[in-house]
Amino acid sequence: MYIRKLYTLVFLRNDTHILLGLKKRGFGVNKWNGFGGKVEADETILDAALRELKEECCVTVDRDNLKNIGHLEFTFTGEPTLMDVRVFSATVFEGTPTETDEMSPKWFPYTEIPFEDMWPDDVIWFPYMLKDKLFFGKFHYKGYDTILNYNVEELESM
């Protein structure tokens, strides 16, 4: 029986590049990732995704243009929390990605995604995202660097 905590992760994409942010502090520091964070008690998951994106890189997305593309669950040996991460992507957005206290944004060609400086699960589920397939992945970590076991499946709908 886990304590489920909701998080969001947003990826901005165009035909050739994906926007990643280098986390400058806190959880996942020094890893490239999408933009996101905790869903607060007083907000919807979608509002949290839009809020975190704006806070972390000054970009705004119309909620109609934010697509829920995946769902990830992370558990950790010896810890009671389950991180329930809702993954979104957008191709239409307003504003220029700008560095903040939290994140340093950078556009990466799809052929140059820096997996060695990202969470170890990313290399496993990114291919689903990059092929525009909906996905559900469960990862059980030992610490924050080692995946003990995982499962990823393609979904017909979220």
Ligand SMILES: Cc1cc(-c2ccco2)c2oc(N)nc2c1
């Ligand atoms: C354990 C873990 C957590 C997250 C996370 C924290 C907040 C939003 O996502 C990840 O993100 C990615 N790409 N792998 C991740 C692994």
